[in-house]
Each structure stands twice: as structure tokens, then as C-alpha cells.
Amino acid sequence: MADQRRLSPNVTAALVLVVLGAALLLWQRPWEGSSEPDAVVEVPANASALLTQQFRELSEASSESEFVAAAGSSSSAQTFAREAWSAREALGARDVGLRYIAGGEVADRADGSTQADVEVSWMAGGESGLAEELRTATAKFRLDPQADGTFAIRSVRAGAGSLPIWLSGDVEVHKQADTVVIAVDGGVAGPIESMTERARSAVVEVLPDARRKVVVVSPHTQDQMADLVGRKVAEIDQIAAVTTNLDGSNGTAGGVVIVLNPAVFSTMDKRAAQVVLTHEATHLMTSAVGTSAETWVVEGFADFVALHDDDAPLSLSAGQILADVEADRTPTRLPSTADFASAGHGLGASYEAAWMIFRMLAESHGDSDIVAFYEDVLGGTKLDRALSNAFGLSVDRLTADWRRYLVKSASTVS
Structure with a gap:
């Protein structure tokens, strides 16, 4: 016989409450977070004065806690500040200065954030290996206006020039x-x-x-x-x-x-x-770095050193320039500075072409002659004179010898 026992009124009420609670939970879906966007806080009318003061406080901070407090109250600002302070410590940074220049007065994104240009100066030291000299750059700080009328630093990117390394991560x-x-x-x-x-x-x-x-x-x-x-x-x-x-x-x-x-x-x-x-x-x-010497000399010599004891085949070390030669595109002149433009087509072939000049010279001259030539050019000696001093060559003769060397080398790897 089937069990015909009935539930008590209390148990029935409890089950009804459980069902209603589950339905309410499913409707609200608290685990998905609110679908409503956070309210956008307007940029204060006296933004420039506030930012001038805030970056002064960041400059004057003598401890991590002071630096974190000056960065703003948001979690992203505090994370940024702790990371930046730690980086300062690692690099032995001192005499740090952050000076507000302009911006930050108008929200330039839909999320209400704004951007301010800040001059950053600092001295490296300690174990960083960086020269102990004054470094100055302009950085772009992304800022979030806060409900209490202050700003919180969200992130920072390079402005004019490069980004100070202690602000990079x-x-x-x-x-x-x-x-x-x-x-x-x-x-x-x-x-x-x-x-x-x-x-x-x-x-x-x-x-x-x-x-x-x-x-x-x-x-x-x-x-x-x-x-x-x-x-x-x-x-x-x-x-x-x-x-x-x-x-x-x-x-x-x-x-x-x-x-x-x-x-x-x-x-x-x-x-x-x-x-x-x-x-x-x-x-x-x-x-x-910063020399006015012939680019092919600077780049070719660097590859001469880097490949000095390398035993890889030419098809690997000079495959691009030799492929050009095989396709009847043998260079008619020595590589120019424009050939080494970072966004230029055939960049790899330009480096290989410069290295092949030094490889050719090394087959009949020792390292000391090649180093003397390089240092001569780096020191400001005209190319013709430096070639004559080290190898008894003119630019025209070097160019002709190198073109023949490329053709001969291409024939050995084809």
C-alpha cells in the first residue's frame, strides 16, 4: 500500500519559503554583479589646483604609505603606487619630482576619466647599473575623479620622450x-x-x-x-x-x-x-649610440663581433641578401643610413649586407686591423681615409670587391 502520510503545516510552510527564496535568488543573480554602470563622477572645477597639489604631495612623499595615500583612494591607485614605490626602491631612485603641467580638467573618455601631463624627474643609483644622472621626461597620467573631489591615478603612459622605468611596472x-x-x-x-x-x-x-x-x-x-x-x-x-x-x-x-x-x-x-x-x-x-659614423660600419661591425665565432652556414647568416643577389638584385652601392630604417622593407638584408663587408675584410685582415678601422670611423675619420689607413682601399674599390664577394658567396649556397 502506498504511503499516504501528509506533511505537517510547518514543513509545508518551510518548503514554500525555500522555493520563494530560490526564485528570488535566480531573478536577482547576485553572482553576475550589477548590470548598472558605476556612476560617473564629474571632474572638479578646480582640477588644475588639485592636481598641482596632488603631484607635489607625491614628490614630497618620504615613505610608501605617504606615496600610496597621495596617489588616491581607489584600489587601482593604491596598486599603482605600491608598484611604483617598489620599483623606485629597486632602482635606487632619489630626488624624485612629479610636476603637474597641464590637462586633467575635462573628462576625455566615456568612463569619466581624464588625462594630465606631468613632468617626471629622478636620479638612479644603487644596484641598478643606470648612470647616476638627472633624468627628465613627460608622462601622461590617467586619472579617475573621486566622489570626495579628489583624483585617483589609474595608469601612466609615455608622453614626450620615454617613460621613466620606475613607472613602467x-x-x-x-x-x-x-x-x-x-x-x-x-x-x-x-x-x-x-x-x-x-x-x-x-x-x-x-x-x-x-x-x-x-x-x-x-x-x-x-x-x-x-x-x-x-x-x-x-x-x-x-x-x-x-x-x-x-x-x-x-x-x-x-x-x-x-x-x-x-x-x-x-x-x-x-x-x-x-x-x-x-x-x-x-x-x-x-x-x-649617437655617433655620426657611417651606419653600415656601426651595424656591420656589431654583427662581425656577434658572429665572430659562429659556425652557422651563410644560407642562415646572410640568406636574405644572397637571395637578392640570386634574383639579380645585387646592390650597386654600400648600404645607406636609410636602408637601416626600422620600418623599411628589406631591413634584414641591409644588416646582412653590412656584415658581409666585414666578413670579406676578415678573410685577408686580422681582428686588430678591423677594430682599428672601426674605431677610426667611430672617432670621426672620413670613410675613404679610414679604409686607406687600415686596408689600403678606397670606397670605390671596397664596393667593387664586395659586390663580387656577394656574387661568389651566393653561388656557393645556391
Whole structure:
């Protein structure tokens, strides 16, 4: 016989409440969050005065807690401030100044945020490997107006020039005896520290008197790299690394660092990445940045050092320029500065063409002659005179010999 027991009135009421509660929960869906957008807070009428004071307080902060408090009350502002303060500490930054210049008076996005231009100055030091000199740049701060009439810093990007490295993300400094790697947000994956040491050793092998410390900045994203070097992404998207001065340093040799482009560098195999790093270390250790010397000499010599003991076949090391020769596009002149434009077509072939000049010279001359030629040109000697001094060649004779060398080399790899 079937069980005909009935539920008591209390149990029935309880079940009804459970069902109603579940229905209400499903209707409200609290786990999905509110579908209503946050209320947009208007920019205060006295924004410029408020921002002048806020960035003065950031400049005067003598502790992390003071810096965090001056950055604003939002969670994003406090995260930004803690990260920036930690980066300052890692880089030994001192004499930090943030001066409001303009902007921030009108919301320029639908979310109500605004942007202000701020002059940032600072001195590096400590274990960073960066030259202890005044650095000045303009940064663009993204700000959120708050209900209490203040601003909260959301983020910061490069303005005029490059972004100060301590504003670029989470910074870690890895120091060895003669090398320093500064990683931003973890940097590029791979053994960058050991590769940097090998790069420096390779330069010293060819140039025993080159004794400078090698500093590498390893950002995590290409956007960070572009901000750090003060360039648009489209201008650096073919470049694996660049040797340059950072954020307004005065251009002395001690202020030069190598900055990696993770979007390109991380895609390279171990050999190619090492060649790039040694190439850039040659620029850094020979003070080639900012020189008015012939570009093909500067770039060709850097590859001469980077490929000095390389045993890869020419089809790999010079495949692009030799393919041009095979297609009856043998260059009629030495590579020009325009050929090395970062966004230009055939950039790889230009570098290979310059290296092949040095490879040809190395078949009949020793390292000392090639180094003497390079240093002569770097020191301001005219190309014709430097070629004559080191090799007894004129520019015309070098060009003719090199063109024949390219044709002969192409025939051996076809």
C-alpha cells in the first residue's frame, strides 16, 4: 500500500519559503554583479589646483604609505603606487619630482576619466647599473575623479620622450659583476642574465679594452618597450632590441642601456637571440649610440663581433641578401643610413649586407686591423681615409670587391 502520510503545516510552510527564496535568488543573480554602470563622477572645477597639489604631495612623499595615500583612494591607485614605490626602491631612485603641467580638467573618455601631463624627474643609483644622472621626461597620467573631489591615478603612459622605468611596472634588478638585467613585470622569458654575460664576454674577446658594464632592460610586453624607448609600436615592431638612452638622460655613455622587444626577441631561437644581444652589447661597449659614423660600419661591425665565432652556414647568416643577389638584385652601392630604417622593407638584408663587408675584410685582415678601422670611423675619420689607413682601399674599390664577394658567396649556397 502506498504511503499516504501528509506533511505537517510547518514543513509545508518551510518548503514554500525555500522555493520563494530560490526564485528570488535566480531573478536577482547576485553572482553576475550589477548590470548598472558605476556612476560617473564629474571632474572638479578646480582640477588644475588639485592636481598641482596632488603631484607635489607625491614628490614630497618620504615613505610608501605617504606615496600610496597621495596617489588616491581607489584600489587601482593604491596598486599603482605600491608598484611604483617598489620599483623606485629597486632602482635606487632619489630626488624624485612629479610636476603637474597641464590637462586633467575635462573628462576625455566615456568612463569619466581624464588625462594630465606631468613632468617626471629622478636620479638612479644603487644596484641598478643606470648612470647616476638627472633624468627628465613627460608622462601622461590617467586619472579617475573621486566622489570626495579628489583624483585617483589609474595608469601612466609615455608622453614626450620615454617613460621613466620606475613607472613602467613591477621592476626587479638582477646584478652580476659586469652585467645588470632590469626586468619589468617578469621581463622576457629565458636565461637573459646568462645570455647578457656571454654577450659581454664575446665583445671583450674581439675588443680586449672594452670594459664597460652591460645593462639590459627586459620588459614583458612590446607596448612597455615602446613606452620605455619613447617610440610608437609601429616603429619598433621589427626590432628585437635597441641600444639607447632612457627617459631623458643626458646622452653620456654611462646612460646607455639595451632594451629588448619581447614580441620579437622571445620568438627567436637561442642562437639568433644571442647574436642580437651580442650585437647590441657591441654598440653599448664601444659607445656607438649617437655617433655620426657611417651606419653600415656601426651595424656591420656589431654583427662581425656577434658572429665572430659562429659556425652557422651563410644560407642562415646572410640568406636574405644572397637571395637578392640570386634574383639579380645585387646592390650597386654600400648600404645607406636609410636602408637601416626600422620600418623599411628589406631591413634584414641591409644588416646582412653590412656584415658581409666585414666578413670579406676578415678573410685577408686580422681582428686588430678591423677594430682599428672601426674605431677610426667611430672617432670621426672620413670613410675613404679610414679604409686607406687600415686596408689600403678606397670606397670605390671596397664596393667593387664586395659586390663580387656577394656574387661568389651566393653561388656557393645556391
